[in-house]
Amino acid sequence: MDGRAPLNHNEQFKADGPPLEVRDRIERVYAREGFASIDPDDLNGRFRWWGLYTQRRPGVPGGRTAQLTPAELSDEFFMLRVRLDGGALTTQQLRLLADVSRRYARGTADLTDRQNVQLHWVRIEDVPAIWAALEAVGLQTTEACGDGPRVVLGSPVAGVAAEEVIDPTPVITEIVERFIGDPEIANLPRKFKSAVTGHPDQDVVHEINDISLVGVVHPELGPGYDLWVGGGLSTNPRLAERLGAFVRAEDAADVWYGVVRIFRDYGYRRLRHRARLKFLLADWGPQRFRRVLEEEYLGFALPDGPPAPAPTGAGDHVGVHRQKDGLRYVGLSLVAGRVSADVLTALAEAAEAAGSRRVRLTPQQKLLVLDVPEDEVEGLCARLEPVGLTSTPSPFRRSTMACTGIEYCKLAIVETKRAAAEAVGDLERRLVDLPLPTLAPRPLTLHLNGCPNSCARIQTADIGLKGQLVTDDDGQQVPGFQVHLGGGLASQDREEPGLGRTVRGLKVTADGVGEYVERVVRRWAADREGDETFAQWAHRADESALR
Template structure:
């Protein structure tokens, strides 16, 4: 049988190994335009041109390889030109889709911000981003409407308070996700923050890691309050029966158009060895990752082809030079953790988790939030991988809950607001086909009106294209943007529906990708009615109150 890494030689029946562009096998010839761009120059070096050339010449002077390639290594993507409908997303050339403004992604590793950093983000939003600031499901903050002329000053202000856009995008180590309650949770046994800081300080911006085959997403958390199974590498808290608390290693997760859940390597890693192990996996990916086709270049494809046992052997023998310690699987909590509401910290202060609407905020509201934090004498805020935020070290949580409500930040939100996420969508994204943020906000509003007391706890993830930035495949209801035909036969914005997805974040849960029932689509204008009908059907048909939406979906679709 021909493996995924083999191909036929034209004119021959014999199979020969296909060149996948793996550096470890001596393949250094770039096999696509992205690889040529990275070989021509380390993308990290483009910052010099941004500061000294493009900030003076403006948008018109930017080299295309920098604009649509190397800029990503500094968190910059061109925005979608306003007025271009979704039907033209994959048709128009990039230069026609590009606006002369940028999305800028600020990396917030571990989701950790202090008051000064929050104020700086708010000030930059108001001064340079038309008051935009979105919380992402990767614990980043995204600005829009950024001009290239303003980037030197934006970097100066961010870096003055310890923030960065370095490798916030690109084929490199992206932001490291972490528990938003690291260091304060009563349920946390071991705080991984030192490992996250060590990795970021030592390896973000390292030119030996700035040319990976594709993006590389990481998680380091004691608690399973992060989507660890959908990342390239994850370290999740686990206690070894003899060696004590440490971290269980997972590799090979990722979503998009070829979703795959991460595999347990079966190795227990002590906290002090997490950075070294992370580096070894990253280097293995750099050297053995596929570079021929972009859609096969994520680590998940290598792990899928090799199997986790071979992956561990290569990791140990070629990159660590020692055997890893076998270890147990993590112990999951009784119920999923999302931190919304009021919770006691281990020091007997409180943290308060609040939900904006699908992560959409503004510099003005962030500045007001900073004023609230100062009034409550707290200096720390955390962002979650679910587009929510937490204020830590609160002495009077009930008063803060009331104050947050005044900013439109709900510590006691409806289940619809609590569990709905949305990607950037066609408003700014050049890959999107449909609008997402406003559609999701309208959906929440309608469900709160139509189903105010529905006894449900289900997730709704809204995505503007197949790339799953909002983790469409692992939601109870995943909505993938596409053009659909409405009742009158016209093409219009709509969604393909995924049902019953989820991750194993608590005992008794299993990780499943949502099913795509044939032909199950809805025009965007009919989305509230579609979801309402689906929820009412679930509440009527479920066996009892213990049957989850995912369980009901699986049973219903198997009939």
Template sequence: MTESSTSGAAAPPGSVRPHLVKRHRGEGQWAKGHFTPLNPNEQAKKDDDGLNVRARIENIYAHRGFDSIDGQDLRGRMRWWGLYTQRRPGIDGGKTAVLEPHELDDEYFMMRVRIDGGQLTVAQLRAIGQVSAAYARGTADVTDRQNIQLHWVRIEDVPAIWKILEAVGLQTTEACGDTPRAMLGSPVAGVAKDEVIDATPALEELKRRFVGSKEFSNLPRKFKTAVSGMQDVVHEANDVSFVGVVHPEHGPGFDVWVGGGLSTNPQFAKRLGVWVPLEEVGDVWAGICGIFRDYGYRRLRNRARLKFLVADWGAAKFREVLESEYLHRTLIDGPPPPFVPATQRDHVGVHEQKDGRYYVGFCPRVGRIDGATLGRVADLAEAVSSDRVRTTPDQKMLILDVPGDRVEWLVGELKTLDLQVRPSVFRRHTMACTGIEFCKLAIVETKALASDTIDELEKRLPDFDTPITLNVNGCPNSCARIQTADIGLKGQLVQDANGDQVEGFQVHLGGHFGADAESEDASGAGSTGSFGRKVRGLKITAAELADYVERVLRNYQADRRAGESFAAWTARATEQQLS
């Protein structure tokens, strides 16, 4: 589907007839004639498509250096190629919201390598490790969007990095920006015994047709996609998700969800109630993305995500517009996916594939790894005759296709790299965002604190075996999905016992995806989950994090009923028990 052939889609701003332009500002919806840019971001995108900045990077900025970069390119369009300036060292969290962008900018970049579906070959993983070691001071973070982020990248080195990555089929195209970001997919697509359908062909089609296409390179905000034949891609929190489901008449296909997102205004996605066959995923995705492009709110960036449009319209109207204006046909009604506990989604451990071989899932510590270790993981995969490595939406990694007689050898070798296949519940279920070390939006440090907390909890609660998710975020934007964690921590400045302002967190308790067996319909009929409970006035300092988590978990152990989950317990616990 192209923009010019889409009924209801907007023509480029320069071609609009004057009498069609609304005199009022509205919400900035192109489909309603609101083409006048209403904020600096929209003006920058109107001035030049973000995809065009690559030529300037290669031909000008890489030769003339950081100071030659145009401001709109530096803090806007370069994101279309996976580049953000990172935070200048030494700036404390109290200055995050008060300094001007140029005061926060370091002369180095974070570079996000796009890994759709988390799918990597050994050669690709080795190439990322090579780039990390040569150009990024050895840094590498596995993200909860299945990407790998590098830091300390110089603008002078970007063309050389692209050359290495693209030689093995990797890219940074639209890894950031107001674009279709990297698309989540099951890391065990095609090999899992319990998947409904292998979604790999759909992901490959979406990437081939739409990534880097100017049809969708100017969206109101970022657009997050998940496509999986099973429930392992947090489909409840994406702008659009296709979830494997079996239709009683038509067989395996996908249930479609729209309008999910967390950040400061969290909303679970809503089911459209349709069943889509594998071969139609691309067209339906394009229709949904087209609605976002044309009807999305462009006036205020804090209301520009698709979730706000879906909340205003409702699922029924959204489906009607999709069918009548974009697909020009009626979609098939379909059933919801069955209930699957969220604790079964991360694929850590040793699991048999449907072909009799095994996949081995392991835990980089809160997603942090380094280039040399990535190279060693590539070597280990090659040593067990595998050419398939995967990243997950939980900051984990997998090696597929491992022969049964090589599994324990591989587990042992990974352990020597501090990559645990059989980790503690704390190592397995703790996530952390980038934090103040590199992120210009962050208020507090996250990665090192989360890692240290894991060590402390393993010492203090060595026999604790109930899965508890602990998600640590450096600001309110919820890159680490704090609202849907058992213990979610939102970074902010707090007062310690002496009245001094220090790094700390607001606490969210009992959040989760999917139905909770104790309190909801376990059939999972469209169940999305629950956001965590906030206890009034409950804030903790970073220094007391381990003490707090230990205290709450001991209270849970002492008071829980038989089989009661932590999430269910927090819903009935007293504020004193949770404090």
């Protein structure tokens, strides 16, 4: 415990009124009386528990981000985050999202690396109608943001992959149905991130979540989960640790609930920048954490268990793959998660024309269409290519991610979505002669983030770019990025996952991203020893080679 008083302001407004209760005020008061009627603690605090953030006021430059108050940075429109636990959507739900986007969000839609969909330009007056439409088809925004249990990441091929160790769908469903929206765990010290996978590629970035359950086969107890706790990135990155415990499928939801309550009861609250579970785990260590979980919260000891084997694939599921039932799933790439109402509609129509009714989002900002007959695959791909969705992307189109950026985010310093798209196009031209798939069986990853908070996981990318203002050759401050090199998670390329290397003073301007990436990738291709990966080379290379 680090003390309860004096409370920081977030802890104070949570103590003053349960955050989940703000929905009633939104429906009865704010939606009727408009933006000016909203209480500031509701607007900048409790709204998050229902997936609502004010978006950035247009025209506010990145250099002003840290200088202005939330009121000065905020527009009178909202980002609305729809939580999709396990990334699962039906084509009916996909069409509904497209309709909501057209009617209430100016046709916008972004796919996040947390398997959510984000809409923009939402008015407070329209929020009750949006909720009604979403909930009519089984979608929700409950605790999509805020200091509670956020979306549960799940393997996007849960239940269909032929090589799956265990299907995590029942665990995810039980967690959501039992605990999401429960007031008893809706006031946590900070956000709580979860992931569950049974796929051998470990496709849910489990090392950077507060809790992860990773499919493994126990030599005596059969398929179940390996328990990881305490991961997180942002400005103080820390990878999760194994507790050495094996979790039976029937115990998984209760174990998840126990870890959440440890965070609620013992997590640090006085200083908000230390209010993530990773700091508690760092102080306690995995042995004490496991002992408290078993003795105080579960009431039984968990069996010891083996670690999962190292993954053998990239885990993004791009391309055409055989399902266990003989059908196919098709993994589709887009640039940095940016879609639209029209793209969502086209996806639903193409999927249905191919005989599918199920779509999944991935933690890599990709899309999967499930249950496609083999003779329908070619037609599906042909229908989706014109709207920017492809199953055969170029290496950097496949592996580039970007956060929301300054276009909408109040924390951002630089633009990211357009910069990512421009970088992909530039690199497709610059590196057309370099056989990257041969050199790097796992795609080289390029992640762009608009600020230091690492929503796009910059420390875990081969090339991670953190947005900031930099000085160009003319001595002017311009948008740019600090460079991180050689990160990686759940990768067959390293003995263990690791964070990227920061080279002091290594920065690039936003319009120089393509040129820099080409230079450092060609240097790796020329200097690598044997089949050395980019990450391995980046950690051993002289700083001069990385510039």
